Amino acid sequence: MRYFIVFSYFGKSYHGWQRQPNALSVQEVMEDVFSTLLRKQISLTAAGRTDTGVHARKMVAHADLDLPEQPEELVRRLNSFLPEDIAVYSFIPVKEDAHARFDAIERSYEYWISPKKNPFYMDTAYHLRSPLELSKMNEAASLLLRFDDFECFSKSNTDVKTFLCDIKSAGWVEEEDRIVFRITADRFLRNMVRAIVGTLLDVGQGKISVADVKTIIKSKDRSKAGVSVPAKGLYLTEVKYPDRILKIDG
Structure with missing residues (x-):
């Protein structure tokens, strides 16, 4: 079975x-x-x-x-x-x-940022000292929902047939002593979430503008996007499936 x-x-x-x-x-x-x-x-x-x-x-x-x-x-x-x-x-x-x-129809990830040094986040979050403008980061994150080709956020030389992804939600929230990015899509490319987070952090630190994110996505060029943030802050949090795959007796 x-x-x-x-x-x-x-x-x-x-x-x-x-x-x-x-x-x-x-x-x-x-x-x-x-x-x-x-x-x-x-x-x-x-x-x-x-x-x-x-x-x-x-x-x-x-x-x-x-x-x-x-x-x-x-x-x-x-x-x-x-x-x-x-x-x-x-x-x-x-x-x-x-x-x-x-058969998976949705996958969700979180990325954790620790704005203050915290030994309990040493292996579970990215410690970033720079102040962040969350409103601009969320404005830039909302742009992701308007596109479907995310080659600019894909690991270079990845052997995939398509760079198309349907992003259903993306945004930042402050939770207690951490800042959390949440994103849900039908599929993700290799290194995609970490590259998105790195790019949005550039917006939050004033290194690039919200409009620049749109230009980066349209370029399909990985070298124009932000650096990949450390893996330790990234969590796969949910995988969803259609009810039709369940085995129901009778």
Whole structure:
């Protein structure tokens, strides 16, 4: 039976989600633990791949499993074997052709900025001392919803068929002792969110204007956009799917 597996991880110790030949990945750790407990080789296909050091508060992967026990018991056993920075939450039965990556209709990210030095944000937020004009940053963020080609924010030499993305919402808010950027789209390009944040921070610091952001997007030139901000402040927070993929008995 095919299941969607909901889990999270703290990305500091990993070179992203995807298994790599010479670097530790979340996929490698999880597949090894799954395979050990279920006594067969298990392959996990995730909703997407996060870059080195990026965190996921909610990630989804699919796998074809013959569970020897109740899913709740397997969750308990998996979490006892997995390292402290990876946690599995649930198994959701889905239709046999459901796909964690291709069936996802929305993905959401957050990026955290710490305006003051805070040791508790050392590995979870980007410490930026410069004052920021959030109103201008939000004005620039709203421009993203008016475009669909984001080649200017894509990692160079990325092998993708299209740079088109449907951004549904994007904006900044102040929350307690941090500044948070939230963005939701149907899909994201490699390094896209970190490049967007870097560009919007340039607006907030007065290095470029709101109008410049429009010019940057139209240019489709990565060298004209801002630098990619550090991975430690980025979180995958939500992946949404249509109800039609759920397996309903009867």
